[in-house]
Amino acid sequence: MTRKWLRWLPAVAVPAVIAAGALAGSLPASAGDPLPTKTPEQVLQLIAQHRTPALSGTLEQSSELGLPELPKTGTGPDSSSTAWLELLTGPHTARVYRDGPDNARIQVMDRLAERNAVRHGNEVWFYNSKDNTASHLQLPANPAGAANHRGDGRDATATPDQLATMLLAKIEPGTDVTVGADVQVAGRAAYNLVLTPKSDATLVGSIAVAVDGQTGLPLGVEIKARGQADPAFRVTYTSLTLGAPDASVFTFSPPPGATVQEIPVPEHKRGNDAGNAAAPAAKDSARKPAVTGSGWDSVVEFPAGTAGPASDAKAPALLEQATVPVQGGRLLSTALVNVLVLDDGRVVAGSVPLERLQAAAAQK
Numbered sequence: 001m002t003r004k005w006l007r008w009l010p011a012v013a014v015p016a017v018i019a020a021g022a023l024a025g026s027l028p029a030s031a032g033d034p035l036p037t038k039t040p041e042q043v044l045q046l047i048a049q050h051r052t053p054a055l056s057g058t059l060e061q062s063s064e065l066g067l068p069e070l071p072k073t074g075t076g077p078d079s080s081s082t083a084w085l086e087l088l089t090g091p092h093t094a095r096v097y098r099d100g101p102d103n104a105r106i107q108v109m110d111r112l113a114e115r116n117a118v119r120h121g122n123e124v125w126f127y128n129s130k131d132n133t134a135s136h137l138q139l140p141a142n143p144a145g146a147a148n149h150r151g152d153g154r155d156a157t158a159t160p161d162q163l164a165t166m167l168l169a170k171i172e173p174g175t176d177v178t179v180g181a182d183v184q185v186a187g188r189a190a191y192n193l194v195l196t197p198k199s200d201a202t203l204v205g206s207i208a209v210a211v212d213g214q215t216g217l218p219l220g221v222e223i224k225a226r227g228q229a230d231p232a233f234r235v236t237y238t239s240l241t242l243g244a245p246d247a248s249v250f251t252f253s254p255p256p257g258a259t260v261q262e263i264p265v266p267e268h269k270r271g272n273d274a275g276n277a278a279a280p281a282a283k284d285s286a287r288k289p290a291v292t293g294s295g296w297d298s299v300v301e302f303p304a305g306t307a308g309p310a311s312d313a314k315a316p317a318l319l320e321q322a323t324v325p326v327q328g329g330r331l332l333s334t335a336l337v338n339v340l341v342l343d344d345g346r347v348v349a350g351s352v353p354l355e356r357l358q359a360a361a362a363q364k
Helices: 003-017 040-049 077-086 143-148 160-168 274-286 317-322 354-362
Strands: 055-063 090-098 103-109 114-120 123-128 133-138 175-185 188-197 204-212 218-225 233-242 259-263 290-292 299-302 324-326 329-333 338-342 347-350
Touching: 040 160, 040 175, 040 188, 040 204, 160 204, 160 218, 160 233, 175 204, 188 218, 299 354, 338 354, 347 354
Parallel strands: 133 259
Antiparallel strands: 055 090, 055 233, 090 103, 103 114, 114 123, 123 133, 175 188, 188 204, 204 218, 218 233, 290 299, 299 347, 324 329, 329 338, 338 347
């Protein structure tokens, strides 16, 4: 399981993680004047109309995915490639600051350390106080190039509105959408939008998004796997202030003695020469994941070469301990998503039981 596998896994796990759960009874009950009654369509429209706000607040995230106790990822710049997996276990607290699309800061407060992800314009910094290491990235000036580097994978803590955007994009005919009783989140009255898969073949139980009744900003996402009473995943604001934070929070300089790593940004050629552009395009196409099935039952397959076989001597101890041997490969199993690393190098994943992953893999 190579670094390429580590970069692919968040793309598989995050959509699956946000694709399950229910708010039922977990957030504080509503208080004060009730919100005007809205249909599910009207709540969805309210979300669609909200714009990226200027805000500051505190996020609480908790995960009960059924992962085994995992070893620490270590220190140094390279540890960021697996640090996201730590955020899928246990509780975490983060301070969030945003002012438009190009100014953001997330401070993940670990027990004895602090991790920062800071963006100010095209400048991006990642810092870990535990070992005083920093990574720096200069985003391309062109919007297309910048978009290509937003999925770096180093900042695995997503805000409720970011998760909700991914979540709501997956609404399809196989989903029941309802509005539950109002809830209070960070002192603000919110609609409780609940999405429930109609399929009984998925690990997904239901999804709930707390939507601010005034602004349409998603304030919390809570998740339950099928058959579980407690949320498997939860991220919600516990405090929130709307308005631009002080501009100084978006500037960052490495502390004295910090080890700084520059992250190179590869150039993206426009391909004026069709002959030169054809080969890279074909190679990229061959490595694109394939999807079997549809909706909540879909399975994503990454081709061989995306990850090495499970017996690869370079496989990180983190994933070696997280997976178990099964017929045909090794399995990373959670309450919300299963990931099967096959002996032939392919990776299949989905919010479905292991048997469906194996059946999808056998079709190739």
